[in-house]
Amino acid sequence: MxxxxxxxxxxxxxxxxxxxxxxxxxxxxxxxxxxxxxxxxxxxxxxxxxxxxxFDTGMFQDALAIIHFPPQDTPEPNTERILGHIVQWSKRALPNPFEGQDHTTLKSLDNLYDRFLIFIEDYITKATSAHPWWTCIGEPDLSSKRGRILFRGKPKDIDILKIDSLNKCERKRLFQAFLRYEVLSKVCYLRREWPDKNVVDRIIKKVYGKLRNWQGEAIRCVYDYLHDLEGALAAHYTDPWLSGLSPESVLNEKDDDGDSNFEFPDTVWFRHMIYVEEFAEDNNFEHWHTGLTLCGFDPITSLLTSPRDNNACSEQLLHCLKAERRRLEETLNR
Structure with a gap:
């Protein structure tokens, strides 16, 4: 009953x-x-x-700004339209979809929330892991089987820390940081293209100019998290022995003299750039460290959901890194 x-x-x-x-x-x-x-x-x-x-008013407007942000990856993006959208966002004047029962926007809002929910749970799981290196080398599962951390297509034996275990204040701070980073990545993408960069800078300062120290640090943490995801994707291409590695094997790994192969194995730090640089070297191109990360979550999401080769590695990683490198070079050479 x-x-x-x-x-x-x-x-x-x-x-x-x-x-x-x-x-x-x-x-x-x-x-x-x-x-x-x-x-x-x-x-x-x-x-x-x-x-x-x-969500408070600012977070809700940030979410709407992300959802309705005009395309920037076209051959000739409409910078005037994009700037108009940013100005409307800075005034907190983007239309409320609930008032007009805008079902399309509400569906996009739910999709955005669900996507960030997966990334946030992945972030807090890795941030609180007793074995950060072993955990960070995995990637979040964005498929319908969400709630797992994968390495080369296989789930790692890791319990995901659910956002349900956090209180309202903790959930709000995390979503606020992720939303702010995504908005800033889109705005700063425009800044590279816009002739008068002071215009965009003034808008950013108007909206986020009075951030407290901890709020700025929260945004930097999201930046570092995206860096680690980039490193995890690159790690899929390197060293086959990583697939069978576990926290116990890290602690027990010995060389021929009986010494540990890992210095300070109980406090191993995941250095994402080692894997990215090795991947770039293997593919004969020089990688620029911040390009992909500064583009926000869209490129990472595309890579995590892109077709995989026989080793469950993303087939688009090399193309994506090279494309961002070319775009940055073109911007600097103007």
């Missing part, structure tokens, strides 16, 4: 408002046909209440 059918619709709606995480709502929908029907009837109101609770 579905006991929720004994409740009046008003109370069923209040039950949804009391659930503070997406996973809790999804579990309820799977368990109760009555609540599923109620959700379908009041979906927009429930979504609105959820995002109002989880």
């Amino acid at each position: 579905d006991f929720f059918q004994l409740l009046p619709p008003e109370l069923r709606f209040e039950v949804f408002l009391s659930l503070r995480t997406r996973s809790s709502i999804m579990l309820l929908l799977r368990a109760s046909p009555t609540m599923l029907a109620q959700y379908r009837k009041n979906k927009i109101l429930i979504q609105q209440a959820y995002y109002k609770e989880e």
Whole structure:
């Protein structure tokens, strides 16, 4: 028996408002046909209440700015249109999709939230790991089997730290940092193309000019996390022995003299650039360290979901790194 059918619709709606995480709502929908029907009837109101609770006005505008950001990867991007979008965002004046029941934008908002949810859970799992090197060398699974860390297509024996375990303040700080980084990556992408760079700088300062030290540090942490993801992708191409490595094997690995092959094995640090530089050297091109990371999450997402070769390595990594290198060179040579 579905006991929720004994409740009046008003109370069923209040039950949804009391659930503070997406996973809790999804579990309820799977368990109760009555609540599923109620959700379908009041979906927009429930979504609105959820995002109002989880996002402040600035975060919501950041999310809308990301969703509606005009294309920049075209041969001749419309910089005037892009600048107009940024100005509207800086005034916190992007249209609220709930007011006009813009279902397309609301669907995009849910997709953005779900994508960042996976990256944030991957980030906090790696940041709190007892074996950071072994954990960071894996990549998040963006497929329908999400909730795993993979290396060469195989799941690593790692328990994902779910965002449900965080309180509201912690969730907000993480989403805020990831949203801000993504907006800034898109704005700074325009800055490379825009003749009067002071225009874009003034807009950024207007919106984010009064960040506290910890807020700036949070954005830098997202930058470092993207660097590590780039390194993890490159690591898939190097050293086949990495596939079978575990924390225990790191601690027990010995050379011919009986000494450990790993210096300070209990505090191993994941140095992403070692793998990226080795990958670049193997493919005969000079890699620029910050190019891909400064482009935000779109390139990394594309690489993580791109076709794989027989070793489960992304087939697009070399092309993506070279394309970004060429674009940066063209910008500097203007």
